[in-house]
Amino acid sequence: MTNLTSCNTTDPFNVTSTEDTSPLKVATTVAMTTCLIAIMLGVGACIQLKELWAHLRRPYGILIGAASQFIVLPLTAFGLGHALQLPPKQAIGMLIMSCCPGGSTSNMFTLWIDGDVPLSLSMTTVNTVLSTGFLPLNLLIYCRSWTDKKAxxxxxxxxxxxxxxxxxxxxxxxxxxxxxxxxxxxxKIGSIAGALSVVVIITLTSLLYPYMYNSSWKIYFAVAILPLISFGLGYISAFIARLPHFKCRTIALETGIQNFPFCMTLLTLTFSKSEMGELSLYPLLFGVFIITESVLVTAVYKAGVIIYRRMSKPDGFTSVQQKDETC
Known part of the structure; x- marks a missing residue:
């Protein structure tokens, strides 16, 4: 995350910096790092080497996910920024967020919705590596509408x-x-850590960056709708490619969930502190909304599984993931 922790009471975009060693900043870093390690230990514990190798040997899902992440999503964010006529700095923040790769959050939610965890981890890793080329390329193509500065x-x-x-x-x-x-x-420990991280991210982000809640309705709308569009586009892309439903769910999450701390780092290195207040509005709210919406999607999926089980005969029930694998 960045070193933005306070705001001017008369101007929500005039954000001043504080020490990186502030207690709240240190607590955030320690808590998130600990949760990340526990989550990824749990994700790895779900994976067999033969499953991971199968995705790397035949990377259809990885390629579809990469196309959704680096082609479809930035173009969608670019169109949404112009459709809402967002101010240039706010539009740039949204565009940069959409160009960033995914992170461990998508792996965690993939585990919770009975997705393909080996595919999720493969996509996260490959997309992070590919972002070294696609991220500056997308910013070069789309950012020129609002700024000439190179990221x-x-x-x-x-x-x-x-x-x-x-x-x-x-x-x-x-x-x-x-x-x-x-x-x-x-x-089990990884799942518990994932649940804790949901609370930690929302709480600490709100405490560190309270100015983000002073955003306009356009930013709130963009933050709420873009992840949902991304989930839908990722799922549809995978479905058109005739992948099983549990892989479609995985690609949907990987497309819609981006690494917002990485986005904040990029903004900090590229722009001045005086510009950061408005630029960071979308990424910061995204960090809260993407967790909230992912939790809602998970809850809807779990409710659907429960309803399916109750409507199915006990002797004829097949788990959702097993059913998907036979598709």
Whole structure:
């Protein structure tokens, strides 16, 4: 995240910086890093090497997800920015957010909706690597509508993000291979950490950046609608490619959920502190809304599973994921 923690009471966009070592800042960093490691250990514990290798050997789902992430989503954000006639800085914040790769959040929610966890982890890793090329390309194509400034890509943050995701995941995969019983406990701990991270992200982001709630209705509308559009486009793209439904759900989440701390780092490196207040409105609200909407999508899915089970005969019931795999 950035070092923006307070705002001028007369101008919500005139944001001043505070020390990176402030107690709340340190608490946020420690809490999120701890949750991330626990989540990725649990995600890795769900994965078998043969499943992971199958996706890398035949990367149809990965390619569809990458196309949705780096072609469809930025174009959608660009069109939405012009349709709503957002101020240039707010539109740039939305566009940069849409061009960022996914993170561990999509892996966590994929686990919760019975998606393809190996595919989710593969897509997150591959898309993060691909973003080193596609992110500056998309910004070059679309940002010229609002600014001539070239974005500074935080490659160090990208590398750190990959390491923080992959190292715990690899450990989890190894535990799944050698100690399957221990892996089951890791999955439960990862799920608990994921639930805690939902509360932590929303609470600490609201405390660190309260000025974001002073946004206009246009920003609120864009933040609310773009993730839903992204979920739909990702699902439809995978469905058209005739992938099973549990893989469609996975690609939908991977398309719609972006890494907003990475976006904030990019904005901090590219723009001045005086510009950051307005530029960061969309990414910050996105961090709150994407969690909230993903929780709602998960709740709807779980409710659907319960209804399906009650309507099905006990001897004829097949789990949703098993049914999808036979499609």
């Amino acid at each position: 500074v890509i935080p490659y160090v943050s990208l590398a750190q993000g990959i390491a923080l995701m992959l190292i715990p995941a690899v450990v989890g995969i190894a535990v799944r291979h050698w100690k399957p019983k221990v892996a089951m406990y890791m999955i």
